[in-house]
Amino acid sequence: MNNDPTTPTTGRSPGDDYQQVTSPYQWQTAEGPQEPAGEGKPSGKRTVGLGTALALMLVGFIASGSIVGLVAANSGSGADDAGVVNSLREPSAPAPDTPVGGVEQVAADVLPAVVSLQVATRMSAGEGSGSIISSDGYVLTNHHVVSGADNQFGQINVTLNDGRSLPADYVASDPATDIAVVKIRDASGLPVVQFGDSEQLRVGQEVVAIGSPLGLSATVTSGIVSALNRPVRASDAGGESSLIDAIQTDAAINPGNSGGPLVDMNGRIVGMNSVIASLSSGGEAGSIGLGFAIPANFAKRVADQLITTGRATHPMIGVQVAARRDVDGAFIASVEPGGPADRAGLQAGDVVRRVNSRVIDHSDALVAAIRSQEFGQTVTLEVLQPDTGQSRQVEVTLTSE
Known part of the structure; x- marks a missing residue:
C-alpha cells in the first residue's frame, strides 16, 4: 500500500x-x-x-x-460580512x-x-x-x-x-x-x-x-x-x-x-x-x-x-510511503521526480526516522507529521539508508499552498 x-x-x-x-x-x-x-x-x-x-x-x-x-x-445579516464574527479570522x-x-x-x-x-x-x-x-x-x-x-x-x-x-x-x-x-x-x-x-x-x-x-x-x-x-x-x-x-x-x-x-x-x-x-x-x-x-x-x-x-x-514532500513491519520508520517506496524530496536528495528505499525532533516509527506517522506542518516550511528529516546502515540529515522545503 x-x-x-x-x-x-x-x-x-x-x-x-x-x-x-x-x-x-x-x-x-x-x-x-x-x-x-x-x-x-x-x-x-x-x-x-x-x-x-x-x-x-x-x-x-x-x-x-x-x-x-x-x-x-x-x-447583522447572515449574507453580509458586516458585523460577522468569525473565529477562523482571529x-x-x-x-x-x-x-x-x-x-x-x-x-x-x-x-x-x-x-x-x-x-x-x-x-x-x-x-x-x-x-x-x-x-x-x-x-x-x-x-x-x-x-x-x-x-x-x-x-x-x-x-x-x-x-x-x-x-x-x-x-x-x-x-x-x-x-x-x-x-x-x-x-x-x-x-x-x-x-x-x-x-x-x-x-x-x-x-x-x-x-x-x-x-x-x-x-x-x-x-x-x-x-x-x-x-x-x-x-x-x-x-x-x-x-x-x-x-x-x-x-x-x-x-x-x-x-x-x-x-x-x-x-x-x-x-x-x-x-x-x-x-x-x-x-x-x-x-x-x-x-x-x-x-x-x-x-x-x-x-x-x-x-x-x-x-x-x-503540505507535501513528494514521496510514496509503504507499510513495512520489518522497518522501524517510514519506508520510502518512490520519490516524485522534481518534487521537494527529489530536490533534497531522498531516494526510494530510504527510511525516514525523524521529522525535526519528532520520532517517526511507521509510515502513518510520517504522513501525519508532514500534514501538520505549514505550507512552505523547511523541515529536517533524519534518513537511514538500510543497505549501508548510515543515517544523514536532510532538509526538505514543503510545497506551498
Whole structure:
C-alpha cells in the first residue's frame, strides 16, 4: 500500500490497504443510533491502525466553545460580512498564566456555542456535534457526522443550546482528515467560540469536553491531555479512510460526541474530538479513557480552506510511503521526480526516522507529521539508508499552498 503525504487530500486518504493488527480494542462511530449501512448514509463503523497496538472505532462527540473564547456577535445579516464574527479570522489566543475558572465556569461559558447535529439521508439517520465558528452560522464538525448529506437528498438540522432547531446546509468536507463545515441557514448574531493554540498543549494539561453522547445534550466531562502527536487512522464501512495527528485525552467521550471541541481551562478550542478506542465488539460502547482529537490549529486551517475554496490541500514532500513491519520508520517506496524530496536528495528505499525532533516509527506517522506542518516550511528529516546502515540529515522545503 501507499501513503502519500504529497497528494492533496480532498478524497479518500491513501493507505487503505495497510495491514491491520489484531487487538482487543475497537473504534466506533460516535454519531449515535443509525440504520444499517447503505448508499448515501453517514459513515458507520470505522477501523483504525494506531502503531501496532490498537484497532479503532470512530466516536462522535460534542464539545464546546470557550471561557474567555466565547464571543457575543453583533447582529447583522447572515449574507453580509458586516458585523460577522468569525473565529477562523482571529489569531489563536495564547493561554493566560492562570486559568479563569474551573470546569463549572468553562461549561457555563462554552455551552452557548455548542450545537447538536441531526443528519438524515435516504438510507439512514445519525447524530453528532459541532462548534459555531462564525456569528452568521458556520459550524465546525467531523466529516463522518455529515457524510451522505452532501446532496439534495441529505438533510441537516442543528439544535442550539437554547433549544432552537434550525436547518443547515452542507458546505464542504475533507474525508482524509475527517473535518467538515456546515452552515446554519439565515443565521446572524450567534455566539462564537475562540480557537486556542494547540501547539502550546502539554501532556498532563487539564481539558474539558462538552457534547451530546447518546443524545444527552450539554454533557460535560473533564480530563487531561494524555499524549500528543498520535497518528490515528480510521476507516469507515463506506471505504473512506482518515488519518489524524491526534491529541489523546482521557476525558470521557462516547457515541454522539463527534465533531465537538476539546477545550482548555480558559474555554478555547484546542482540539476537535473524532475517535475513541473501545473494548466492545459491537453496539454502542462506552469510553475507556482513550479518546483522540484533531488539533485545533490543523482543524482551523482546513476549515478555512473548505469555506474559501470548497476543498482542502496539505503540505507535501513528494514521496510514496509503504507499510513495512520489518522497518522501524517510514519506508520510502518512490520519490516524485522534481518534487521537494527529489530536490533534497531522498531516494526510494530510504527510511525516514525523524521529522525535526519528532520520532517517526511507521509510515502513518510520517504522513501525519508532514500534514501538520505549514505550507512552505523547511523541515529536517533524519534518513537511514538500510543497505549501508548510515543515517544523514536532510532538509526538505514543503510545497506551498
